[in-house]
Each structure stands twice: as structure tokens, then as C-alpha cells.
Amino acid sequence: MRPLTGTGALSQELAPQLLPLEVEDLEYRVGGNSLIDRVGFRIRAGQRTVILGPNGAGKSLLLQLCHGLLQPTAGRILWGGMAVAAAQRWQAMMFQRPVLLRRSAAANIAYALSVRGIRRAARPALVAAGLERVGLAHLAARPARTLSGGEQQRLALARAWVLEPRVLLLDEPAAHLDPAATYDLERLIDAMHAVGTKIIMTTHDLGQARRVADEILFFSRGRLLEHAPAAEFFARPRSEEAAAFIEGRLFRGAESAISR
Amino acid sequence: MIEIGAAFSTAIELMLHLDHDLGEIVLLSLTISLVGTAAAALCGLPLGAAAALYRFPGRGAVLVMLNAMMGLPPVVVGLVIYLLVSRAGPLGSFGLLFTPTAMVVAQAVLVLPIVTALTQQIVADLAEEYDLQLRSLGTSRHRAMLTLLWDGRYQLFTVVLAGFGRAAAEVGAVIIVGGNINHYTRVMTTTIALETSKGDIPLALALSMILITLSLGVNVVALGVRGAARRYYG
Numbered sequence: 001m002r003p004l005t006g007t008g009a010l011s012q013e014l015a016p017q018l019l020p021l022e023v024e025d026l027e028y029r030v031g032g033n034s035l036i037d038r039v040g041f042r043i044r045a046g047q048r049t050v051i052l053g054p055n056g057a058g059k060s061l062l063l064q065l066c067h068g069l070l071q072p073t074a075g076r077i078l079w080g081g082m083a084v085a086a087a088q089r090w091q092a093m094m095f096q097r098p099v100l101l102r103r104s105a106a107a108n109i110a111y112a113l114s115v116r117g118i119r120r121a122a123r124p125a126l127v128a129a130g131l132e133r134v135g136l137a138h139l140a141a142r143p144a145r146t147l148s149g150g151e152q153q154r155l156a157l158a159r160a161w162v163l164e165p166r167v168l169l170l171d172e173p174a175a176h177l178d179p180a181a182t183y184d185l186e187r188l189i190d191a192m193h194a195v196g197t198k199i200i201m202t203t204h205d206l207g208q209a210r211r212v213a214d215e216i217l218f219f220s221r222g223r224l225l226e227h228a229p230a231a232e233f234f235a236r237p238r239s240e241e242a243a244a245f246i247e248g249r250l251f252r253g254a255e256s257a258i259s260r
Numbered sequence: 261m262i263e264i265g266a267a268f269s270t271a272i273e274l275m276l277h278l279d280h281d282l283g284e285i286v287l288l289s290l291t292i293s294l295v296g297t298a299a300a301a302l303c304g305l306p307l308g309a310a311a312a313l314y315r316f317p318g319r320g321a322v323l324v325m326l327n328a329m330m331g332l333p334p335v336v337v338g339l340v341i342y343l344l345v346s347r348a349g350p351l352g353s354f355g356l357l358f359t360p361t362a363m364v365v366a367q368a369v370l371v372l373p374i375v376t377a378l379t380q381q382i383v384a385d386l387a388e389e390y391d392l393q394l395r396s397l398g399t400s401r402h403r404a405m406l407t408l409l410w411d412g413r414y415q416l417f418t419v420v421l422a423g424f425g426r427a428a429a430e431v432g433a434v435i436i437v438g439g440n441i442n443h444y445t446r447v448m449t450t451t452i453a454l455e456t457s458k459g460d461i462p463l464a465l466a467l468s469m470i471l472i473t474l475s476l477g478v479n480v481v482a483l484g485v486r487g488a489a490r491r492y493y494g
């Protein structure tokens with residue numbers, strides 16, 4: 001992937017080394033419930049990390065904690081030895097529910113660039129490249145919030161992409177995407193991974209996890225149950241929960257709970 | 261009955277012929293209410309946004325006060341400003357009593373709590389929605405305030421319109437600080453109040469119809485803006 005800006009403002013050689021991501025004894029409690037329960041792991045550079053787990057496992061909370069949007073109740077998080085707050089500006093996050101400003105699609109991307117200090121003159125080209133990259137060029141002028149769910153997700157992805165982050169945090173990025181857009185998303189992830197962007201992604205979709213992941217972190221009810229290379233995780237899950245999840249038993253369990 | 265009918269037709273004649281006195285009164289009314297509302301908006305929008313985004317001691321009390329002040333009785337505001345600007349008052353040396361300036365101040369004071377309190381609510385709701393995203397991008401607090409004001413622009417515009425409606429329809433404050441002086445501080449509401457008691461019903465009727473049309477117009481515009489905003493910006 002060619003570098004986008006060349007302005008220096010976002011260029012990668014200025015970025016500090018953010019990896020490994022080290023998490024120790026991390027806890028996030030709300031009203032007596034441990035939503036993240038004594039979690040510890042170490043994530044290295046050069047691997048696509050996928051966080052897997054059923055609904056309510058704490059995947060979104062974990063991403064938000066690591067991105068510095070939530071304060072842990074206990075424990076610590078270090079990005080290449082750096083505090084979370086200092087590391088944030090080299091990261092971009094795509095949320096499970098995209099939050100788009102009440103402006104045009106193009107203006108949403110331009111806004112992110114402006115906040116990150118990209119000169120006004122440099123923005124239009126980057127905005128166009130971002131929209132082009134996710135196939136939304138024809139919708140540049142549309143108010144962002146009138147876009148379809150999948151289009152909104154693609155716009156959020158473009159907004160993260162133009163920031164040229166060192167670390168890209170993706171929370172269920174394919175939730176509303178059709179197969180073609182999902183394919184495009186995975187190619188974009190590959191391309192960013194290839195230029196050294198650290199990918200950390202959550203998903204429910206086992207197929208996607210198999211395609212994208214180099215390593216898996218499996219969560220259930222706020223606890224990290226497994227941390228293993230993807231091939232090993234899928235071939236020989238060590239926990240009963242993970243085995244059930246892979247076979248889809250948890251999913252059927254949840255479904256029958258609803259129909260009951 | 262006949263008298264009312266005659267008064268109506270005279271009133272309509274006054275409007276159709278763009279009666280000079282009538283025009284003067286309407287123009288002064290609009291000017292005073294527009295300037296008063298603009299001043300209130302200029303202060304109230306940033307104040308409301310700041311109250312929504314910044315934490316400070318006594319914030320809860322300030323918000324309760326603001327909401328309570330939305331229903332401030334105009335005559336009380338009029339009286340307080342009267343006391344402040346009257347010859348013996350602390351601001352007496354400026355000679356503002358019975359001037360359009362005093363009326364602008366009175367209306368601004370009436371509208372300010374409305375604009376501030378409603379802005380606070382709108383910006384707080386929007387902030388909740390945008391919070392994670394803006395923090396993820398690294399938006400500063402100050403920048404976030406401008407962003408939220410801009411993204412709330414349609415709703416905030418209807419707030420300012422509502423403030424203008426209140427200012428234009430209000431009589432208690434402007435009659436006390438303005439004094440209803442002919443060709444100088446007579447506005448629609450004060451004229452209606454005083455001419456009715458003096459018996460000039462046609463003028464009062466004409467002004468009432470204009471006032472109601474204005475209020476309808478303000479509401480139609482507000483509805484239109486709200487509808488368009490919902491269609492385009494969700």
C-alpha cells in the first residue's frame with residue numbers, strides 16, 4: 001500500500017514503537033460486576049489478532065480499555081511501554097456502532113484529518129482516496145447518516161484508514177457488510193497488515209476469524225479463556241466454552257433460550 | 261358587534277395601506293426582538309455548550325437555576341432592569357431608561373436562560389452519542405464544543421427561533437423599561453396593551469393579527485427546519 005500523506009504529519013517513521021501490547025491483571029467493574037475479570041496477555045507486532053467470544057463476553061469493553069476510552073478499575077495496559085493515553089494518537093478505532101457526524105460523508109473524513117492536524121490543502125486528496133478505497137466515492141456529498149448500515153460502516157473504515165494508524169482496532173467491522181464488502185474489508189485489512197499496521201479485531205464470524213486471524217484471544221464472560229495461534233485454536237480448543245463456540249453449540253443454546 | 265366589524269375592516273385597511281405608524285411600530289418590534297435574541301444566542305450558545313461539556317463545582321445548581329429561569333416572569337425582569345437603569349440605580353448614569361437599548365437588554369435577559377438551558381440539553385445529548393468517537397480521534401475539549409454546536413445547528417436554530425418568539429410576544433418587561441413612548445419605544449405588544457385600554461381598537465387588532473402571523477411564521481419555519489434536518493441528518 002502506498003503511503004497516503006507524505007506530509008510527515010502522519011508519517012510512520014515519527015510513530016513510536018507501540019508493540020508489544022502488555023495487559024496485566026486488567027479489571028473493569030461496574031456496580032460490583034467484573035465485566036473484565038483479571039485479564040492478562042501480551043500481543044506482539046506482525047500478527048493479526050482476533051478477539052473472539054459470544055455476545056457480552058467483554059470484547060468491546062476490552063478494545064475500549066486498550067484504546068484509552070475507559071479507565072480500568074485495576075491492572076495496567078502498556079503499549080510498547082507507553083501509557084495508553086500517549087499511544088492513542090497513533091491508533092484508530094472503528095466502533096461496533098459507527099458514530100458519524102451530521103455532515104456529508106466526505107466531511108466526516110475531512111474532520112478526522114483536521115483533528116489529527118493534517119493541513120487543509122492536503123485533505124481533499126486524502127478524503128477522495130479514502131472514499132475510493134471503500135467504494136463510496138459516488139456518495140461523497142451524501143449526509144453521512146442517511147447512508148445504509150453497511151455504507152456507514154465502510155465510511156467509518158475509510159475514516160480510520162486515512163489516519164494511517166500504527167494500530168487499527170476494529171470492533172465487529174463486518175457486522176453490516178454484504179459478502180462483497182466483507183471481502184473488500186478483509187483485503188483492506190491484509191493490505192494494512194502488509195505495511196506493518198497492527199490489526200486487532202473482534203468478530204463473531206468464525207469464517208472471518210479463520211480467514212483473518214494469526215492468533216486468537218477467546219473471551220467468555222469477561223475472562224480470557226484462550227490465547228493461541230489461530231490454527232491451533234481451531235484445531236484443538238482447550239476450553240469447553242471455546243470448543244462449544246467453534247461448533248456453534250453456544251449459538252444454538254442462545255437461540256433456544258430466546259425461543260423458550 | 262358592528263363596532264367590532266368596523267374595527268376589523270379598519271385594521272385590515274391599516275395593514276393593506278402599510279400605515280406609516282403601524283410600519284414603524286412593527287419595524288421597531290422586530291429590530292428590538294432580533295437584536296435581543298441575537299445577543300442572547302451569542303452568549304447562550306457557548307454558555308450552554310460549556311455547561312454541557314465542562315465539569316465545575318456547583319454545576320448541578322447552575323443547571324437547576326437555568327431551567328427555573330426559563331419561566332422567568334417578564335414583569336419581574338422588567339422591574340429589576342428598571343431598578344438597575346433608572347436614574348438612581350447603579351447603571352443610572354448611562355441614561356438607558358425608556359430607550360430601545362433598555363428594551364433590547366430586557367429581552368436578551370429573558371431569552372438568555374431559554375437558549376442556554378436548551379443548548380445545554382441538546383449539546384449534552386449529542387455529546388453522549390459522539391463522546392467515544394471524538395475521544396478516539398483525539399478531539400480537544402474546545403474543538404469538541406465547536407463540533408457539537410455545529411452538528412446541533414438545526415436543533416439549536418429552532419431554540420433560537422423559540423427565544424425570538426418569546427421576545428416578540430412579551431409585553432411586561434418592555435413596557436416597564438421602554439415606557440411605550442410614541443415614535444421611540446412603542447412596540448407591538450405595548451401598543452396593543454395600551455391602545456386597547458384607550459379605545460383605539462383597530463390599531464390594536466391590526467397589530468395582534470401581525471403578531472399572530474409572526475408567531476405562526478416562526479413556528480412554520482421551526483417545523484420546516486426540524487423536518488429537513490431529520491430527513492437529511494437523522
Ligand SMILES: Nc1ncnc2c1ncn2[C@@H]1O[C@H](COP(=O)(O)OP(=O)(O)OP(=O)(O)O)[C@@H](O)[C@H]1O
Pocket residue numbers: 030035053054055056057058059060061062096204
Ligand atoms: N456501562 C455498563 N454497565 C453495565 N454493564 C455493562 C456496561 N457496559 C457493558 N456492560 C456489560 O458488559 C458485558 C460485555 O460488554 P461488551 O460490549 O464488551 O460485550 P461484547 O463482547 O462486545 O458483546 P457483543 O458481541 O454483543 O458485541 C455485557 O454483558 C454488557 O451488558
Ligand SMILES: [Mg+2]
Pocket residue numbers: 059060061096171172
Ligand atoms: Mg461488542
